[in-house]
Amino acid sequence: MAEQSSQKGWRDEYKNKLVTAEEAAAQVQSGDWIVVPPVNSAPIDILNALAARKDEIQKVKIASNLLIYPFAFLGGDYVGKITYYSGYCGPLERMFMPQGNVVPFPMHLSKAYKALDRAKAHDVAMIEVTPPDDRGYMNFGPCGVAYGRYATKKCRKVIAQVNSKTPWVHGIENVVHVSEVDFIVEKDHDLPVVPEIEITDVEKKIGEHIAERIEDGATIQLGIGGIPNAVAYFLHEKKDLGVHAEILSDAIAELAELGVITGRKKTIFRDKIAVGGLIIGSKRLLDFCDDNPTILSMPIQIANHYDTIRRHDNLCSINSALTVDLTGQIASETIGHLQYSATGGQADFVRGALASKGGKSFIALPATGRNKDGSLMSRIVLNFAPGTVVTTPRSDAMYIVTEYGVADLYMRSIPDRVKAMISIAHPDFREDLERQAFEAGLLIPATLPVNV
Numbered sequence: 001m002a003e004q005s006s007q008k009g010w011r012d013e014y015k016n017k018l019v020t021a022e023e024a025a026a027q028v029q030s031g032d033w034i035v036v037p038p039v040n041s042a043p044i045d046i047l048n049a050l051a052a053r054k055d056e057i058q059k060v061k062i063a064s065n066l067l068i069y070p071f072a073f074l075g076g077d078y079v080g081k082i083t084y085y086s087g088y089c090g091p092l093e094r095m096f097m098p099q100g101n102v103v104p105f106p107m108h109l110s111k112a113y114k115a116l117d118r119a120k121a122h123d124v125a126m127i128e129v130t131p132p133d134d135r136g137y138m139n140f141g142p143c144g145v146a147y148g149r150y151a152t153k154k155c156r157k158v159i160a161q162v163n164s165k166t167p168w169v170h171g172i173e174n175v176v177h178v179s180e181v182d183f184i185v186e187k188d189h190d191l192p193v194v195p196e197i198e199i200t201d202v203e204k205k206i207g208e209h210i211a212e213r214i215e216d217g218a219t220i221q222l223g224i225g226g227i228p229n230a231v232a233y234f235l236h237e238k239k240d241l242g243v244h245a246e247i248l249s250d251a252i253a254e255l256a257e258l259g260v261i262t263g264r265k266k267t268i269f270r271d272k273i274a275v276g277g278l279i280i281g282s283k284r285l286l287d288f289c290d291d292n293p294t295i296l297s298m299p300i301q302i303a304n305h306y307d308t309i310r311r312h313d314n315l316c317s318i319n320s321a322l323t324v325d326l327t328g329q330i331a332s333e334t335i336g337h338l339q340y341s342a343t344g345g346q347a348d349f350v351r352g353a354l355a356s357k358g359g360k361s362f363i364a365l366p367a368t369g370r371n372k373d374g375s376l377m378s379r380i381v382l383n384f385a386p387g388t389v390v391t392t393p394r395s396d397a398m399y400i401v402t403e404y405g406v407a408d409l410y411m412r413s414i415p416d417r418v419k420a421m422i423s424i425a426h427p428d429f430r431e432d433l434e435r436q437a438f439e440a441g442l443l444i445p446a447t448l449p450v451n452v
Helices: 002-016 021-025 044-051 091-099 109-118 148-154 201-211 226-233 250-257 283-289 306-310 346-355 414-423 427-439
Strands: 033-035 060-064 082-086 102-104 124-129 137-139 157-162 175-177 183-186 219-221 242-248 274-279 295-297 315-320 323-325 360-364 368-370 376-378 399-402 405-408
Touching (some): 021 044, 021 157, 021 183, 033 148, 044 124, 109 148, 124 148, 148 175, 201 226, 201 360, 201 399, 226 250, 242 250, 242 346, 274 283, 306 346, 315 346, 346 360, 376 427, 405 414, 414 427
Parallel strands (some): 033 060, 033 124, 060 082, 082 102, 219 242, 274 295, 360 399
Antiparallel strands (some): 137 175, 368 376
8 A cells, every 4th residue: 555655646746746848947047057968868848948038037057068959049149148058069069159159168077067066057957857667767868867866966946858758778876756856847859869970981991990909808988970980890790898988879789789799798887788878879779778778877977987997807998089299199179279079088088998907098080181271181290279178198198090000109208109190190291290290309310319
């Protein structure tokens, strides 16, 4: 009888908390901070209803990451009314940023909860969840776990959109009870997806260089995009890999279906084929992760924590960069002063991999890009453009990979680093880079003694 009474209690409570999206959005007051789950777990209908209140509110601030739905509040006409603070800028944020209402909020994603604390972002949590189970627990879905429990515990108001199309993802701190939310909106919509990205020939060469250095039984960290997909393409013959990553992408579903990733050799979370904080990809990936007990999601502060990462033996971390200098400084988030991406979990995983027994860290990038006039430019440079942010310091750099090969920089001298970096630059730029390095004193002429 007690069990029946308890179930009846939460069901009645659920009904009593039901409101429309407009009524939920009306709970936001001028000056409020709103914490919103990233990527595909943002409650679209409530946020659209909030955007419709543009002329009623001022100085509302939304904190999230890597949004993939084109919310109206990203536009310039919302300046001073609803401003978006992004801890990780993706293509959509880059598109809207020139309009002046997308504010970069740099941080290691593993420290996102600290950034939110320091900003006193404790007013409103807006989350999207599954319908409740028989005990009244609702699941945060593919990306809501990232800092969902932080938000529901800290914020004075918790508003939940219940979307029956949200996948139930197994994990740690991955649910919220009906009793913990203040308002509930029932509204279904398809989750925004990221289409699979076609792999270029350059990315295939990079992927092949990395894959041949990954051993059977390793645990890998793959991100999202062409290069991670290319690495996965060349892992098809590997055995008993595991995954521990910030982002679980379509490559994970593909490798699992091929039997490549099993988790059998992992030193922690053994037999969980993939562990991470964000599930980002196509509908195929979301369907694969739905109620899949071999997938484990967890808050970013746990998934990306140095101590979590380093406990995996043979952890192979694979990340991308925009440009790398001749000594191994890695720039992955800005082009000059222009915010392009974010710190994310790169530094966490680079350092975690270096501390892992048998671990390896790979930073991958195409050797060239294009200038505004269409001319070819080297992504391996003597000096960064003014304003360029160093994401990972050279002292943490291990393997830098382009389509021309792999430069091993770990614990090497400056001249050795420079020569290795020049060897993986585009051939058209190598002579000039060597000349620049001599002029800058980074390389010592062979006729001079070398002090070791």
